[in-house]
Amino acid sequence: EAGVAQSPRYKIIEKRQSVAFWCNPISGHATLYWYQQILGQGPKLLIQFQNNGVVDDSQLPKDRFSAERLKGVDSTLKIQPAKLEDSAVYLCASSPASAGQETQYFGPGTRLLVL
Amino acid sequence: AQSVAQPEDQVNVAEGNPLTVKCTYSVSGNPYLFWYVQYPNRGLQFLLKYITGDNLVKGSYGFEAEFNKSQTSFHLKKPSALVSDSALYFCAVRDMDNFNKFYFGSGTKLNVKP
Numbered sequence: 001e002a003g004v005a006q007s008p009r010y011k012i013i014e015k016r017q018s019v020a021f022w023c024n025p026i027s028g029h030a031t032l033y034w035y036q037q038i039l040g041q042g043p044k045l046l047i048q049f050q051n052n053g054v055v056d057d058s059q060l061p062k063d064r065f066s067a068e069r070l071k072g073v074d075s076t077l078k079i080q081p082a083k084l085e086d087s088a089v090y091l092c093a094s095s096p097a098s099a100g101q102e103t104q105y106f107g108p109g110t111r112l113l114v115l
Numbered sequence: 116a117q118s119v120a121q122p123e124d125q126v127n128v129a130e131g132n133p134l135t136v137k138c139t140y141s142v143s144g145n146p147y148l149f150w151y152v153q154y155p156n157r158g159l160q161f162l163l164k165y166i167t168g169d170n171l172v173k174g175s176y177g178f179e180a181e182f183n184k185s186q187t188s189f190h191l192k193k194p195s196a197l198v199s200d201s202a203l204y205f206c207a208v209r210d211m212d213n214f215n216k217f218y219f220g221s222g223t224k225l226n227v228k229p
Contacts, residue, residue: 004158031215042119042205042219043159056216091158095215103149104207104217106158
């Protein structure tokens, strides 16, 4: 089975520019997560989708970050405008929604550097 | 509040010796506990999980973890470390009573020396 796909793998932008990341979860996985992982820290959940609905976005900086999962499959995360402190790895993960299938599977991540 | 603590930033062990990476948790309900490993420039890879049943859980690459409810711990162990085990290890807890939210620890860097 194919894993979680993310693109691009790397991105360098200047502050105040915009950037978008794409994620395609494992086929059939209803739950999709976006995490921000700053160097030396554990992943921090930004937003969680169940199908195309938002379950939790309490830690998403909504003044600059947005995410969507319009058809309940792939998802995009956007930052506009970017700040220096947004430099991090952005991880996408997916999991089935059914009981007994609790494991979360991660993509390779997108490494963002804001100059 | 739900949380996960990994008290050691780094663990050093000689190849062939047993290793332990510590994790404690705090959740309101029954915990679903996980260990993930992250190699440089790679995403997180699932190692093992505890949902219910036997407190000793076996996972990938010879790793195991022991769930201790009274101590609210879920330490990762391996009887004989390999140099290739050197990586960043994350403990995570899933709150199945709260929208299946995941909470990750800050990570422990495991260094296995030849």
